[in-house]
Amino acid sequence: MSIPRSLALRLETTWNPPADGKEFSYVLRLKNLSSEQLSGFSLCVSGPGRVDPAGIVEGATVSKRLSNFTEFQPPDGFVLAAGDTWTITVRALSWQFRHWNDGANSAYLALPDGTTVSLGTEPTRTSSSNAPLKRGAEIYPVPANPPVPLSIIPWPNRVAVSSRRPLPAGFVLKAIAPEAQAAAASFTALVEHLFSAEGLIRSEAEGAVPVDLHQVEGLGAEAYRLAFSPEAITVEASTQTGFVYGLVTIGQIWRGARLHPQAFYFPAGGEIVDEPAMGWRGLHLDVARQFYGTAEIKKLMAVLAWNKLNRFHWHLSDDESWRVEIDAYPALTEIGAWRGHGLPLPPLLGSSPARTGGYYTKAAVRDIVSYAGGFGIEVLPEIDIPGHCYAMLQAIPELRDPNEAGSYYSVQGFPDNCINPAREKTYEVIETILSELIELFPFKTIHIGADEVPLGAWSGSPEALARLRELAGDEIAQAHAKRLNVITNTHGADDIHGSGAAFLQAEFLERIQAFLASKGCVTGGWEEAAHGDRIDKDKSYLCSWRNVEVAAELAGRGYEIVVCPGQVYYLDMAMRPDWDEPGASWAGHSDPEKLYTFDPVGGWTDAQKEKLRGIQACIWSESMTDRAIFDRLVFPRLSALAETGWTKPSAKSWERFKALVGTMPLLYGLYQF
Numbered sequence: 001m002s003i004p005r006s007l008a009l010r011l012e013t014t015w016n017p018p019a020d021g022k023e024f025s026y027v028l029r030l031k032n033l034s035s036e037q038l039s040g041f042s043l044c045v046s047g048p049g050r051v052d053p054a055g056i057v058e059g060a061t062v063s064k065r066l067s068n069f070t071e072f073q074p075p076d077g078f079v080l081a082a083g084d085t086w087t088i089t090v091r092a093l094s095w096q097f098r099h100w101n102d103g104a105n106s107a108y109l110a111l112p113d114g115t116t117v118s119l120g121t122e123p124t125r126t127s128s129s130n131a132p133l134k135r136g137a138e139i140y141p142v143p144a145n146p147p148v149p150l151s152i153i154p155w156p157n158r159v160a161v162s163s164r165r166p167l168p169a170g171f172v173l174k175a176i177a178p179e180a181q182a183a184a185a186s187f188t189a190l191v192e193h194l195f196s197a198e199g200l201i202r203s204e205a206e207g208a209v210p211v212d213l214h215q216v217e218g219l220g221a222e223a224y225r226l227a228f229s230p231e232a233i234t235v236e237a238s239t240q241t242g243f244v245y246g247l248v249t250i251g252q253i254w255r256g257a258r259l260h261p262q263a264f265y266f267p268a269g270g271e272i273v274d275e276p277a278m279g280w281r282g283l284h285l286d287v288a289r290q291f292y293g294t295a296e297i298k299k300l301m302a303v304l305a306w307n308k309l310n311r312f313h314w315h316l317s318d319d320e321s322w323r324v325e326i327d328a329y330p331a332l333t334e335i336g337a338w339r340g341h342g343l344p345l346p347p348l349l350g351s352s353p354a355r356t357g358g359y360y361t362k363a364a365v366r367d368i369v370s371y372a373g374g375f376g377i378e379v380l381p382e383i384d385i386p387g388h389c390y391a392m393l394q395a396i397p398e399l400r401d402p403n404e405a406g407s408y409y410s411v412q413g414f415p416d417n418c419i420n421p422a423r424e425k426t427y428e429v430i431e432t433i434l435s436e437l438i439e440l441f442p443f444k445t446i447h448i449g450a451d452e453v454p455l456g457a458w459s460g461s462p463e464a465l466a467r468l469r470e471l472a473g474d475e476i477a478q479a480h481a482k483r484l485n486v487i488t489n490t491h492g493a494d495d496i497h498g499s500g501a502a503f504l505q506a507e508f509l510e511r512i513q514a515f516l517a518s519k520g521c522v523t524g525g526w527e528e529a530a531h532g533d534r535i536d537k538d539k540s541y542l543c544s545w546r547n548v549e550v551a552a553e554l555a556g557r558g559y560e561i562v563v564c565p566g567q568v569y570y571l572d573m574a575m576r577p578d579w580d581e582p583g584a585s586w587a588g589h590s591d592p593e594k595l596y597t598f599d600p601v602g603g604w605t606d607a608q609k610e611k612l613r614g615i616q617a618c619i620w621s622e623s624m625t626d627r628a629i630f631d632r633l634v635f636p637r638l639s640a641l642a643e644t645g646w647t648k649p650s651a652k653s654w655e656r657f658k659a660l661v662g663t664m665p666l667l668y669g670l671y672q673f
């Protein structure tokens with residue numbers, strides 16, 4: 001074995017789409033640019049794309065695979081001479097590549113002694129496009145003559161301002177009522193966080209204009225009223241959140257006029273009266289596929305507040321990791337929060353061979369929840385069960401039937417990733433975990449996932465089959481046993497309706513939901529939680545992701561619905577079909593205008609509309625392999641979602657939104673140049 005010390009080793013990958021009757025190919029080229037020969041190694045890669053188990057691979061054999069982690073073994077006795085290239089051609093993938101970040105975005109050599117050598121890795125190129133790759137948020141220039149002279153997103157219910165005044169230097173907040181004082185403190189922290197050098201809040205000695213916060217009766221919990229005069233501004237609200245929203249509107253008007261004086265002004269008279277159209281205006285963030293530190297989450301909370309979004313759905317566990325400290329089961333974070341070469345969880349989705357990852361301590365969770373709460377944002381955790389549990393099962397193997405035989409695979413390519421609903425141990429563990437979470441999240445809403453359980457789940461578990469026989473009879477149990485080792489979901493997540501897996505999941509969810517209800521909690525689930533109609537519709541809600549028709553149908557059956565269809569509200573979907581745009585594509589593409597103009601209740605009957613809780617955007621993180629991709633995918637689509645949730649449909653205007661949105665903050669501040 002010999003490995004050059006100089007790291008002149010590079011991996012280049014190319015996607016050749018199907019063309020002229022030829023099938024696609026994904027080509028990996030390991031280049032040895034050093035002056036020494038290389039032998040006795042294997043090549044490990046990860047990135048969103050997955051090499052299919054049934055795939056044809058030329059130039060290598062696949063020696064290990066877990067979801068998108070693949071280890072390629074060179075032919076026996078292989079030597080990569082100095083200056084030479086090892087070429088691997090993959091002719092079967094779980095899905096075809098469409099975007100530059102689909103291929104491997106981390107790679108390393110694994111050596112027999114357990115050590116690794118990281119490789120320089122370029123984004124995957126395609127033979128069909130040579131366009132510069134896009135990263136960083138798209139720029140929305142503020143025009144000289146925007147359709148409205150005030151920069152406010154989401155646009156308020158009633159704007160009746162008259163004359164303009166010279167721009168105030170900043171504001172001093174005057175509050176007496178405790179709710180108003182609390183709002184003044186959280187707003188001050190908010191602008192300090194987002195725009196620290198701008199001096200929006202300042203003293204009278206520095207020329208500040210007073211803003212008087214008056215608590216009034218009779219306004220809705222999120223409503224506010226602003227009155228402008230040449231000398232002062234008044235904010236009326238009935239709650240802390242109402243005051244914060246009023247102050248955000250003042251801050252937005254001020255920033256627009258300050259940064260774009262040719263386009264916007266600050267009013268000297270008149271009023272703004274405002275409240276939201278929808279009660280649930282949310283963002284879901286998957287912190288399992290990529291980890292985001294506490295500081296990132298807190299900044300995200302500030303960005304949500306600036307968009308008047310009020311729900312944060314925090315996806316804390318998935319196959320790829322477990323991210324929240326649980327006292328009763330320290331193994332969850334000791335094992336489940338870290339990926340790396342040789343660990344129970346290998347590098348995935350572009351993570352490195354070195355041990356990387358992380359989790360939120362209970363203190364960090366409390367800090368985030370209280371920070372968000374100051375802006376009226378309710379935080380709800382998701383622990384995704386009974387599927388998407390590969391990481392949890394690495395930490396707590398007792399959640400699997402010890403006599404389970406064979407394997408089933410999830411749509412993301414994880415084997416045997418569902419905790420077993422026929423084991424008492426499962427309920428004991430999950431109820432303990434949930435009890436600890438209930439302590440941390442005062443909103444008392446806990447999301448339990450329930451998405452994408454594979455059709456074959458538990459088909460080799462004697463315990464599960466016995467339970468299924470009791471629940472649904474011999475025939476269904478026997479049919480289920482036959483699914484063992486049958487690979488399904490080759491064209492997307494399985495529809496498990498009516499299957500043995502659905503029966504078992506339904507019973508499991510009913511029990512967990514009843515437990516949460518006994519603790520005074522509302523249960524959230526993805527739409528699959530409706531299988532079998534076993535959860536209590538009065539104490540639950542569903543996030544409907546497949547399409548609007550499913551959402552309407554579930555609302556018609558009496559479920560409370562948060563609308564988040566993958567085709568438009570999944571922010572991991574690329575904005576456009578082009579290769580140079582990053583993101584995923586399985587549900588389609590949605591550019592900001594499509595998202596903005598989308599009607600979340602299009603085609604719903606009045607009765608169905610009564611079940612609408614609101615809308616949310618979902619950030620899944622498989623594609624978020626760098627933060628410039630994050631900014632590109634999330635902004636300005638997040639603000640488009642915010643305006644859909646807040647502004648009445650009749651008052652929406654893409655032309656206005658497009659002209660104003662360039663004034664809204666990004667999370668990382670990375671723009672495409």
Ligand code: TNX
Binds near residue numbers: 526572
């Ligand atoms: C589907 S839709 C998932 C997630 C993935 C996402 C990627 C749903 C509830 N589950 O596990 O991250 O697609 O877009």
